[in-house]
Amino acid sequence: MQMGFHYYATYCAAYLSGYSHEECLRIAYSAALVDFCTEDFLEGLSAPTRAATTQFQLEMADMKTDRKGTVKITEIWSSFHFLPGNLYAEVGRGGKKYQDKYRLICDVNSDLLVKTVELARGESLEAVGIAMHILADTWAHRYFAGTPSLVINNTNYSFYERVPEGDGYIDRQVVFRHNPSGKDDLEKSVYINTIFYTSESSIMNLGHGRAGHLPDYGFAVYRYLPAWGDYEEILKNNPEDFYHAFCQMVYALKNLKEPGQTFEKNVYDTESVGPYEERVREIITTRSLTAEEGWKVLGEELSGETIPDFSQSAWSDKYVMTGEKESTELARFIRAAIRQKDMVSEEITKSGNRILMKSRWGRGKNA
Amino acid sequence: MNIRKTIIQSTLSVLILLGALTLALFPDDAIEIIATALSLMLFIIGIRYLIYYFTMGRFMVGGRMILYLGMIILDLSIFSVTLLSKSDRFILLYLIGVNAFYGAVQLLHAFQGRGYGGREWRFKMINGVINLLISVCCIIFIRSGNIVVYIFAAGLVHTALVNILSMLRKEGSAAIQ
Numbered sequence: 001m002q003m004g005f006h007y008y009a010t011y012c013a014a015y016l017s018g019y020s021h022e023e024c025l026r027i028a029y030s031a032a033l034v035d036f037c038t039e040d041f042l043e044g045l046s047a048p049t050r051a052a053t054t055q056f057q058l059e060m061a062d063m064k065t066d067r068k069g070t071v072k073i074t075e076i077w078s079s080f081h082f083l084p085g086n087l088y089a090e091v092g093r094g095g096k097k098y099q100d101k102y103r104l105i106c107d108v109n110s111d112l113l114v115k116t117v118e119l120a121r122g123e124s125l126e127a128v129g130i131a132m133h134i135l136a137d138t139w140a141h142r143y144f145a146g147t148p149s150l151v152i153n154n155t156n157y158s159f160y161e162r163v164p165e166g167d168g169y170i171d172r173q174v175v176f177r178h179n180p181s182g183k184d185d186l187e188k189s190v191y192i193n194t195i196f197y198t199s200e201s202s203i204m205n206l207g208h209g210r211a212g213h214l215p216d217y218g219f220a221v222y223r224y225l226p227a228w229g230d231y232e233e234i235l236k237n238n239p240e241d242f243y244h245a246f247c248q249m250v251y252a253l254k255n256l257k258e259p260g261q262t263f264e265k266n267v268y269d270t271e272s273v274g275p276y277e278e279r280v281r282e283i284i285t286t287r288s289l290t291a292e293e294g295w296k297v298l299g300e301e302l303s304g305e306t307i308p309d310f311s312q313s314a315w316s317d318k319y320v321m322t323g324e325k326e327s328t329e330l331a332r333f334i335r336a337a338i339r340q341k342d343m344v345s346e347e348i349t350k351s352g353n354r355i356l357m358k359s360r361w362g363r364g365k366n367a
Numbered sequence: 368m369n370i371r372k373t374i375i376q377s378t379l380s381v382l383i384l385l386g387a388l389t390l391a392l393f394p395d396d397a398i399e400i401i402a403t404a405l406s407l408m409l410f411i412i413g414i415r416y417l418i419y420y421f422t423m424g425r426f427m428v429g430g431r432m433i434l435y436l437g438m439i440i441l442d443l444s445i446f447s448v449t450l451l452s453k454s455d456r457f458i459l460l461y462l463i464g465v466n467a468f469y470g471a472v473q474l475l476h477a478f479q480g481r482g483y484g485g486r487e488w489r490f491k492m493i494n495g496v497i498n499l500l501i502s503v504c505c506i507i508f509i510r511s512g513n514i515v516v517y518i519f520a521a522g523l524v525h526t527a528l529v530n531i532l533s534m535l536r537k538e539g540s541a542a543i544q
Binding site: 094095200226229 | 373416421422423424426427428429430433436
């Protein structure tokens with residue numbers, strides 16, 4: 001998902017849920033930091049690298065996709081960006097290895113999402129922010145898996161973006177280019193993706209890399225043939241999905257605030273968002289690379305306060321300078337990230353999935 | 368690149384260098400050994416593709432391409448074996464053909480990469496041109512006794528060096544938000 005959604009939209013959702021400006025900032029900052037907290041970042045702060053919530057291009061380029069590397073990649077991407085939709089899915093085809101990968105496909109309203117939100121209950125606002133990032137990403141990243149896999153994450157030429165033309169829409173074939181330093185051309189539906197690589201576990205086949213950033217854009221409506229879908233086309237309607245993500249965030253944030261509540265699947269707080277629905281939908285469907293401006297303006301209008309721009313070092317400076325690190329926001333973020341990663345890893349392993357086993361034969365110490 | 372691939376690539380590079388050395392030292396006998404090794408290598412690659420297809424690839428949209436790739440490579444390995452009973456010059460022509468084909472594929476990749484605006488196309492372009500030049504030189508000197516064998520050995524050294532350089536290069540990837 002775009003930075004604008006994770007930071008400013010989370011702020012808006014938190015404010016609509018009744019949190020104060022300062023609380024909203026902490027939740028939003030935590031949600032946004034998930035996309036920046038790499039092992040390198042943590043190493044620089046002498047913080048535990050187990051808390052890494054993402055990997056940047058260079059880290060991934062250095063990453064080996066052998067068993068140990070795959071465990072690390074899968075733990076990060078499945079726990080924070082591609083929460084598995086159904087770890088016990090009836091696959092009905094393929095061997096154990098194929099089924100293990102299939103069961104990591106991300107989807108919305110899963111049991112793991114309930115566990116993720118419940119894990120943040122009674123915890124710090126930083127933990128709540130992490131949960132909101134994960135919740136939002138399930139809507140953007142559904143149908144892709146947070147593990148390198150050609151047979152799950154590959155896409156082909158049958159990929160069309162639905163773009164407005166005149167009074168209606170046309171389906172325009174998406175042109176994918178492999179140029180890591182390039183930029184997406186939204187006007188011509190030219191998007192950067194990872195190169196086709198026939199190796200099953202190549203890092204090129206991680207998550208939605210083969211579909212480029214298209215799943216991250218709120219305005220994108222596209223249809224394609226997922227590699228796992230047995231030639232059944234999927235029409236992904238991001239404007240609708242992102243609106244659901246926003247309403248579900250408001251529900252989850254309100255739910256976490258109230259004592260004695262339990263988070264339920266398929267519940268969306270359309271009532272609280274209702275007065276702003278048109279505005280929210282307009283922001284989501286704006287064709288922009290970052291989608292920051294619209295959300296920022298809405299957030300500032302809601303609270304009447306200025307929302308500072310996101311800065312990766314906002315919490316880390318305090319963490320480095322202070323003697324009592326445990327009481328800092330970053331320390332709370334780190335604790336929450338480790339808990340989330342441990343929980344998801346444990347659930348994956350408990351389901352009988354061998355992807356996180358360090359031994360090829362499913363024996364040995366689990367990661 | 369994972370550790371297993373790094374080990375395979377390193378071993379392959381060393382074997383290619385050894386092949387080049389053997390070819391240069393024993394130009395009369397080494398061609399058959401190299402052709403056998405090439406056949407064996409293609410056989411293993413083909414079988415691996417087929418295993419991947421039957422265990423996973425057949426469930427993937429467009430996975431049949433992996434089946435075709437495996438079959439073509441396997442077929443090529445069997446074809447290579449049949450050439451072993453022919454004359455050395457015939458085998459050499461076949462090896463030159465394989466080298467030229469590899470060079471042409473590299474050139475195609477380079478043109479595609481340049482079209483995409485990538486930065487790695489120059490490496491592939493140079494590699495492809497060198498492979499094609501070696502093949503052309505081999506054909507020019509095919510009747511000049513051992514000279515053609517030495518040229519081909521130089522080509523093998525080049526291939527091994529390119530393999531090693533490829534291992535040291537980083538894979539680029541698009542970031543996921």
